[in-house]
Amino acid sequence: MGKIGIAATKYVIKAKLTATGVVEKPDIIGAIFGQTEGLLGEELELRELQKSGRIGRIEVEVTSTEGKSEGTIEIPTSLNKEDTALIAAALETIERIGPCDAKVEVLSVDDVRSTKRDYVIERAKSILGVMTKETPESQELTEMVKEKVRVGEISEYGVDKLPAGPDLESSEEIILVEGRADVVNLLKHNITNVIGLGGTSIPHSIKELCSQKTVTVFLDGDRGGDLILKELLQIIDxxxxxxxxPGREVEELTSKEILKALRTKITKEDAVKAFEQQKIAYEQSQSRTQQLPARRVYRTSGETYGGRSHATTKSARIEVKPELEELSKISTGLIGTGQAALLAQSGTTFKEVGRVPKSDISSVLKNLQEGKAQALIVDGEIDQSLVNVTTAKGITYVIGSKKPRFLKRKPGIYVLDSTFLRKIVSEQGRSK
Incomplete structure (x- = not known):
């Protein structure tokens, strides 16, 4: 017998049968062909339709219980819906199967193409969703190209090879930021008259450049940014x-945030007044603190200054371990790089064993052999999860440009803000 291809099937006729006696598959199939023969004319003769592949194999399932038989019939067809309906109706004319009375009832005629259409629609939705995510719009493509070009335009200025934008020297106004990562972010957002300090010390080439330009200093919204600004105001114009x-870094700002910050810039005079107000508020806080019965002293761990207060008395003595002095110097060199450094300790000195982008440090630490490094310095924020991982890896010193006020740590583990560390090292140097 011919067999219809699955791909060519349009409809499937489904029927149920009941017989008053025990019948088997050959009996049922014989009754289908025999009792419909000549009923619909030569063009719809089931044997001929099957030979030509216009109907498929007739599938029959039958069970017999207590002398009675029940079963199902399925006939796939590639005929049009009118001819398929005629064949379905013809099945219901079957009255006997073998020696038994029988009845056939058509349950449904399923449109296979409808099921396929449902699948096609759902699959198309899924594919379109992927295409929408993976294929950028023309505007996005243009921005991607522009961004790559802008980042590629980063150059070096002066003997200090400071990171700078291409329009630095030709522009009458310049923007001074902390490090290379800040320069890169501003270039991404089409601000090209920018230059980075490359650290906390002010290079001589910066002093010369600023004397000839209108200078806007654009710094992070944290304590470190304030300290750098104080130094800049003393040295350059x-x-x-x-x-x-507040709490954000220039390197992570969006275009909208950058433009808003630059539009709300203040004059040098207003900045000096703000510092004076901070100084007055601090001195008032100092005065109130000195009236308290308990003395506050620095703890070199950097977690607190003692008790719950961050104020200090004039009699407080700062003692900084030599290891922390060494780490303070190393942390200064990481400012503005957007990187993290792992260090191995030998006595009071440290040797760098690896440096990675700060975004990769978590995955690097997971694979780090325990005890291979004793210190981690990050040009970025420290969080509790990072402290937990470093402690598990035997790292004693964790230093970052920012950290939350409260962190859980084990005794003997130093978790420090690099700005705070540089400050207490500097104050110890002045007190010697």
């Missing part, structure tokens, strides 16, 4: 001051 939002 600054015209305006802009800050990232």
């Amino acid at each position: 600054v015209d305006f001051v802009a800050h990232a939002p």
